[in-house]
Amino acid sequence: MLKTIQLDKHFGSHQALKAISIDVKPGEIYCLLGANGAGKTTLINLFLNFLQPTGGQVLVNGRDVQQYPLESKRDIAYIPELVMLYGVLSGLENLEYFAALATGEKLPRDKLLSLLQGAGLDATAADRRVSTYSKGMRQKVGIAIAMAKNAKALLLDEPTSGLDPKAANEFSQLLTKAKDSGVAVLTTTHDLFHAKQTGTRIGIMRRGELLTELNSADVSHSELESLYLQYMEA
Numbered sequence: 001m002l003k004t005i006q007l008d009k010h011f012g013s014h015q016a017l018k019a020i021s022i023d024v025k026p027g028e029i030y031c032l033l034g035a036n037g038a039g040k041t042t043l044i045n046l047f048l049n050f051l052q053p054t055g056g057q058v059l060v061n062g063r064d065v066q067q068y069p070l071e072s073k074r075d076i077a078y079i080p081e082l083v084m085l086y087g088v089l090s091g092l093e094n095l096e097y098f099a100a101l102a103t104g105e106k107l108p109r110d111k112l113l114s115l116l117q118g119a120g121l122d123a124t125a126a127d128r129r130v131s132t133y134s135k136g137m138r139q140k141v142g143i144a145i146a147m148a149k150n151a152k153a154l155l156l157d158e159p160t161s162g163l164d165p166k167a168a169n170e171f172s173q174l175l176t177k178a179k180d181s182g183v184a185v186l187t188t189t190h191d192l193f194h195a196k197q198t199g200t201r202i203g204i205m206r207r208g209e210l211l212t213e214l215n216s217a218d219v220s221h222s223e224l225e226s227l228y229l230q231y232m233e234a
C-alpha cells in the first residue's frame with residue numbers, strides 16, 4: 001500500500017535518502033526509528049508528494065505518486081506532530097469542514113459525533129472551540145478526519161511527541177484500531193517504547209539508510225533498545 005523502490009533523495013550535494021525500499025501492507029503499523037536527520041520526515045514528505053524523488057519510486061496503492069497525485073492524495077491521510085485546525089471552530093465543525101473538503105460530502109451531526117467518539121472525543125468536547133484543546137485532543141480530531149475520509153493509508157510524523165503517557169497510550173490504541181480495520185500505517189517516532197508497543201514492524205534508519213527491519217513481536221523492549229543503540233553507534 002505504501003511502497004518505495006530504491007528511493008533516493010538529494011538536497012544539493014547532501015543525500016538525505018539512499019536507496020530506500022519499504023513496503024507497508026494494509027493492516028500494518030510500520031514505525032520508522034532514527035536519530036535526528038536520519039531522513040524520516042523526508043520519506044514521509046515524498047509519500048505526500050511535497051518533495052520529488054531524485055531516483056527510484058514512491059507508490060501509494062500501487063500507483064506512482066508523481067504520475068497519479070490526485071488518486072494518491074485521496075488514498076492517504078496525514079497527521080503531523082501538531083494537527084492544524086481552526087481554533088475558532090469546534091472539533092465537530094473542523095471535522096465537518098475538513099471531511100467535506102476531502103470527500104465533497106456534508107456529513108450529518110450524528111455521523112460527525114460518532115466519528116469523534118470513535119477517536120475518543122465525547123460530545124461535550126466535540127462542541128468546544130479547538131483553541132481550548134490539548135495537543136492529544138487535536139490529534140483525535142486528526143484521526144476522525146482520516147476515518148471520515150476512509151483513507152487506506154495513514155502517515156504520521158512523530159505523533160506521540162509531547163503527549164503525556166496516557167494520551168500517547170490512547171493515541172496508540174487509535175492507531176491499532178485503524179490497523180485492525182485494514183489501514184496501512186507509516187509513522188516516524190523517537191519513542192522506542194511506542195514503536196515496540198504499537199508497531200507491527202520497525203525500520204531503523206541512519207543518515208539516509210534503512211539499516212534494518214524487524215517484526216516488533218520478535219524483540220523485547222530491552223532488545224530493541226540495545227539494538228537501536230548499537231546501530232546508532234556503529
Ligand SMILES: Nc1ncnc2c1ncn2[C@@H]1O[C@H](COP(=O)(O)OP(=O)(O)OP(=O)(O)O)[C@@H](O)[C@H]1O
Nearest residue numbers: 011014015016034035036037038039040041042043
Ligand atoms: N528542504 C531541505 N533542504 C535541504 N536539506 C534538507 C531539507 N529537508 C531535509 N534536509 C536534510 O535532510 C536530512 C534528513 O532530514 P529529515 O528531516 O528527513 O530527518 P528526520 O529523520 O526526520 O529528523 P528529525 O528526527 O530531526 O525530524 C537532514 O540532514 C536535513 O538537514
